[in-house]
Amino acid sequence: MRTITPAPVRRSFSVKAPPQRAFDVFAAGMGRWWPPSHHIGEGELAQVIVEPRVDGRWYEKTSTGAECDWGRVLVWDPPRELVLAWQLSADWTYDPDLTTEVAVTFTPDGTGTRVDFEHRGLEAYGQRADEVANSVGSPGGWPAILQSFATLADS
Incomplete structure (x- = not known):
């Protein structure tokens, strides 16, 4: 049996x-x-936190605390460089046993910065890998999220 790995x-x-x-x-x-x-907790998204160290948490806080x-x-x-373990299941819940990156x-680029982004290891989702790849790669997924980042970085 041949396995196809999503890009x-x-x-x-x-x-x-x-x-x-x-x-x-x-x-x-x-x-x-x-x-x-784009959040997984109950209530409204209040904060997204990336702790500034290796093994730091990447998490959200909601309006409910x-x-x-x-x-x-x-x-x-x-x-x-920043590499984060994305440990959200195909059902958008935290799964400590699942890791994609x-x-x-x-990279300096003239007076600005070239940003190279990659969400990799999607084969970890098994039979749902294509579904997840299509979701995070869709216009409402990473493309929109990264555009929000670029807009703020440019301001």
């Missing part, structure tokens, strides 16, 4: 900010650009 979701684009600002907006400022509709893990920090190398690099 990673990739995006590359430039922002006007220098690498350190782009990295900071992406990591420390995630709660300012992450779409409020609940904290819901999304994953953890695998690589913390400001202002060059969200990898972002920030």
